[in-house]
Each structure stands twice: as C-alpha cells, then as structure tokens.
Amino acid sequence: MNKFDFMGQLECLLQNISEQERQEALQYYGDYFDDAGPENEQAVIEALGNPARVAENIKRDLYGAGYGAKTASLSPAGNLPSMVQILKSPRRMRARMGQSRAM
Numbered sequence: 001m002n003k004f005d006f007m008g009q010l011e012c013l014l015q016n017i018s019e020q021e022r023q024e025a026l027q028y029y030g031d032y033f034d035d036a037g038p039e040n041e042q043a044v045i046e047a048l049g050n051p052a053r054v055a056e057n058i059k060r061d062l063y064g065a066g067y068g069a070k071t072a073s074l075s076p077a078g079n080l081p082s083m084v085q086i087l088k089s090p091r092r093m094r095a096r097m098g099q100s101r102a103m
Contacts (some may be wrong), residue, residue: 002041003038003041003044003045006029006051007029007030009051010025010026010029010054010055011026012017013051013052013055014055014058014059017059017062018058019056021058026055026096029083031055032044048060
C-alpha cells in the first residue's frame with residue numbers, strides 16, 4: 001500500500017460523514033504524509049494502520065462513544081492514537097514515529 005491507496009480507501013470509507021468533516025480529515029492525513037516525506041511513507045502507513053481502522057476512529061470521535069459498539073473488534077491496538085489525540089498533538093504523533101521536525 002502507498003499514500004495514494006491509503007488516501008483513496010480512507011476517502012471511500014468516510015463517505016457517510018459530512019463533506020466538511022471528510023475534507024478536514026483527508027486534508028489532515030494528506031498533510032501528515034507530506035510532512036513525513038516520501039521516504040517515510042511506509043512508516044506513516046504502519047503507524048496509522050489500516051484505513052478502515054482510521055475511518056472507524058474518525059467516526060467514533062465525531063459521533064461519540066456510542067458509535068461502532070458493534071464494530072469494537074475493528075478498534076486499533078492500544079498503542080495507536082485516536083484521531084482526537086493526533087489532532088490535538090501532531091508533534092507527539094510525529095515523535096512516536098521518529099519525526100521530530102516542527103510543523
């Protein structure tokens with residue numbers, strides 16, 4: 001998988017949220033890949049995990065704790081940050097990935 005595949009899958013998986021929320025999420029993750037650089041593309045994909053899990057986290061953060069109760073098995077491993085954690089602290093996420101440059 002590469003950035004293009006990841007972003008395409010994520011966009012498809014986010015079709016049932018508002019256009020604004022979808023565009024903000026896609027912009028964030030696109031910028032995230034760009035900030036990491038092409039040489040770190042695979043590391044970003046590994047850190048973020050499956051696009052379906054990322055989409056589930058985004059939806060859960062948008063709709064609250066009740067979202068996805070039936071899909072709890074899709075929730076990411078405890079070491080992967082949620083969308084809220086990433087948005088609140090992109091520097092911390094980059095530090096976890098070994099990227100310490102400022103935004």
